[in-house]
Amino acid sequence: MATIPTLKENLVIENIRPSIEGGRFMLKREPGDTVTLQADIFRHSHEKYDAAIFYRHVSKKKWEQAPMHFVDNDLWEGSFTVGNIGYYEYKICAWTKEPKDVPTESPVMKLRVDPVYSRVGTWYEMWPKSQGTDPNKSATWKDCEKQLDYIAGLGFDTVYLVPIHPIGVTNRKGANNALHAKVDKKGNPLEPGCPYAVGNKNGGHYDVDPELGTMKDFEHFAKAARAKGLRLALDIALNCSPDHPYVKSHPEWFYHEPDGSIKFAENPPKKYEDIYPFDYYNKNYKALWQEIENIILFWADKGVEIFRIDNPHTKPFPFWEWLIADVKEKRPELVFLAEAFTRPKMMHRLAKSGFDMSYTYFAWRSAKWEFEQYLKELTQSDAKEYMRGIFFPTTPDIFPKYLAYKGANAFKQRYFLAATLSSLTGMYNGYELCENIPSPIKEELADSEKYQYKVHNWSGPGIQDFVRRLNVARQEHVALQEYDNLDFHYAQNDQLMVYSKKSGDDVILCVCNMDMDHVQEGIVELDMAKLGLQNDSFFFLKDIVTGESYVWRGNKNYVKLDPAKAPGHMFVVKKI
Incomplete structure (x- = not known):
């Protein structure tokens, strides 16, 4: 039997947007952002009514109020601005003006305000052991510290470290992913092994590899990085080598074979005999979850602000929802990057579950239509409300075929795209x-430093000046620091991709030659309104890459790009 309601409501509030699965997951913003909400609001009969958004930071008791206004067909809209990082609560209220009645309220929803560096960052991925000069041994933290001026001088703002912990000896991998590392006559390994196999007699996830130095050396490195304006990101690999202290102290945290032995990691048909994965629902799983949080907080206390999580798609979603929420309640300034090159829905769910940033398919996109389709998904669909994509041209695990044996033109083009399409790049x-x-056997560089000692010729030829120019532009232009302000324009030539970013009066227009090897030319047709211009306007263009200047008029203009000169135009647009 239905129950007669006691609450005398006259209005309906429904279809609130943006909303992620009906409020199941939170919107994400950064300090200073405007949150614009829409909802369908109506009531029976003809009385006039009004509506407002009520919002507050969770640290406050008092609600603040922002008015909503009628748009059309029962659609109402309003907005408010968020300030401090952390969590905000908000709800929509509607009421009849005359006669006054009981206000109708939507459910209370939450959004998360993350640090600005969750949306804006220019990362340099450092392999610490490869920062020295001797190809037969590991570099040290002192060697890494010497590289900081070089990195800052290139215009990067974040140093991203691969795992820095002691590396397992049992089943240690050798050069070029050989199943076994070379050893000396006494059986001691002569190769460093893969740092994703964490742990040996010297410690585990709370320790640094003695080859790099001591914890004090690392702390000195971290302090030096901060002094140069560089944030630290650390790769957290939630794996254990067979030699990790947890194997003896907490064997119940791992999967077991029928004979009782601990199970190696597998990705059929591959087996990773140097790694034991955690069982996140073992009989003592709560202690494991808490220990992982303790690891994160430990390194946060050492100066790490960003945590890149290796293969998060192999762990349960409820674990990530709990971990990230609990960490951010204690340390809201910390940021999490999901390293999950997997199926799209899996990547989106990880972002919804709390990750601030996500790796993307950027490295596998090459055609103009692929980029336009993918970037519209990331920056113009509902995904922009919860997912921030970072663009790396390559990684230790990914070296696309289109860069193999190529020269500077190709490397410039891919970094040009990464640095101008997303506010997050590395x-x-x-x-x-x-x-x-x-x-010859994997989609990565030959003689990968993942498995062997390596040195780089940092003063050798390359594209350092080009990288610096783009990175400085990212620092100076607020349009390049926004994530979801990307617009595409039309070009008759499919080898020319045209796009722009606008923030207030700062307007950047890019034309990229998608052909790494040949001159391309054609007419570009601009959506003038997206540039803040009238259709027949004259406007001034200054190319950040080449230093050239042009005056264009109207929406149709001619472009010719030679990859030997520059991969594209990066124009600052000014009204005349």
């Missing part, structure tokens, strides 16, 4: 040197 050390010899 570069793997050595990319600026155009290292281009591929592995």
